[in-house]
Amino acid sequence: MKEVINVEIKSVNRKTLSKQVLDEIIDLLLSGQLKSGDRLPSELELMEMFDVSRSVIREALTSLESMGIVNRKTRNGTFFSEKIGSKPFSMMLALSAGNLPSIIETRLSLELGFVTLAAEKITDKELDQLKQTIDAMSSATSDYTEIDKEFHKIIAHSASNPLLEGVITPLLNLYDRTLEQIPNRHRDSKATIQQHIDIYEALKKRDPIQSSTAMYRHLDYVRKKVLMNLNDM
Template identity: 55%
Template sequence: MDETPKEIKVVSVNRNTLSKQVVESIIQLLNSGQLKPGDKLPTEMEFMEKLNVSRPVLREALSSLESLGVITRKTREGTFFNNKISSHPFSIMLSLAHDNLQAMVEARMALELGLITIAAEKISDEELKRLKQTIDVIANSKDNDYGEADIEFHRIIALSANNPIVEGMVDSLIVTLVKINDEIKVREPERTVQHHTAIYKALEKRDPFEAFHQMFLHLDYVRHKVTKNHNL
């Protein structure tokens, strides 16, 4: 009988995986009802002992949760779940998928394509004016430094929908915009201005069908650009 030990393959657990597991464990404190929005989280030492992870891994997870608006860390007071989490469930979903860029891009498309059709009916003249200003900033930008104006363009459209139910989603949408914006290495201001102007004109005409079409063309372009850079 051959008693030679069989060769087995074990998938190693990398730091990113550990960090995500910590994020999921912390979110579970909310899902299970052990803690509520506004409650104080255990200390770092308590987390390290209960989860059996190092301080760098724990802090990486906490940083992800903080950047997504799930927690707030206060000097000398501790770490707290934000009060608005209960109305912002999309933030939690993003925190669980913070390392899945493709999922973020697709989530952004789903949200913005829905919001743009509502915005076409509700956007005010003042908001249209502010939209035009962001386009001018991008057109006149130096060194392709127009990320904030780009994000503001999309923020104005999302908020112009003026719907309290999706308000929490809008906050989370901005998080995805920042994340995706950071991943774009090659800027093309002319193309961005072209896309934004087409969206602006559709909104100015209060045409939800054309606004949807132009926003899809823009987001599809961004999706292919980002996924191509990451071989997704």
């Protein structure tokens, strides 16, 4: 068990106490006084530091836990998470669920970053996995949405960036919602599969510029199909 580190915490006034406590606890990370994986002071110690009640401390810790920032262990105490979770980004996306154009643009901007990094880091094994998904899409006799999603998931994970890991799952969870906005009459599986082949070939060359260009063409194609359907509604 890690020892509790002495930290400096600002006093808070009694307006929106739990929110201020939450902000001050997060600031322990931002200021470098504590780091991921470190144990927070006990509830009693936090009560004394902030001069607030136990209910305020628990409310702040519950909010932090719901965002995936801390993990509360019954006997061992509360710890800052060691790995960035997807919950904060999921909450942001949930609040924007009705703004589909913005969601599409968010996906486009993030996946362009993923594929650029993937071009530098992707392994031969991950390239083989990409090829297998393309082959599966080509031979599919019905909907291949899950296979398509796996293709993008492999690229995202091959970027091997822990700061980006927290956005991958919620981003891909929106993938189905995006495709639902494209009626069958607007879909062209042949064009879609070719776009995936182009992305794969660029990644195989380890060319970040060509990879980014191929991904942009694919996602822009999807974006236009979705917006075309929204305009027809």
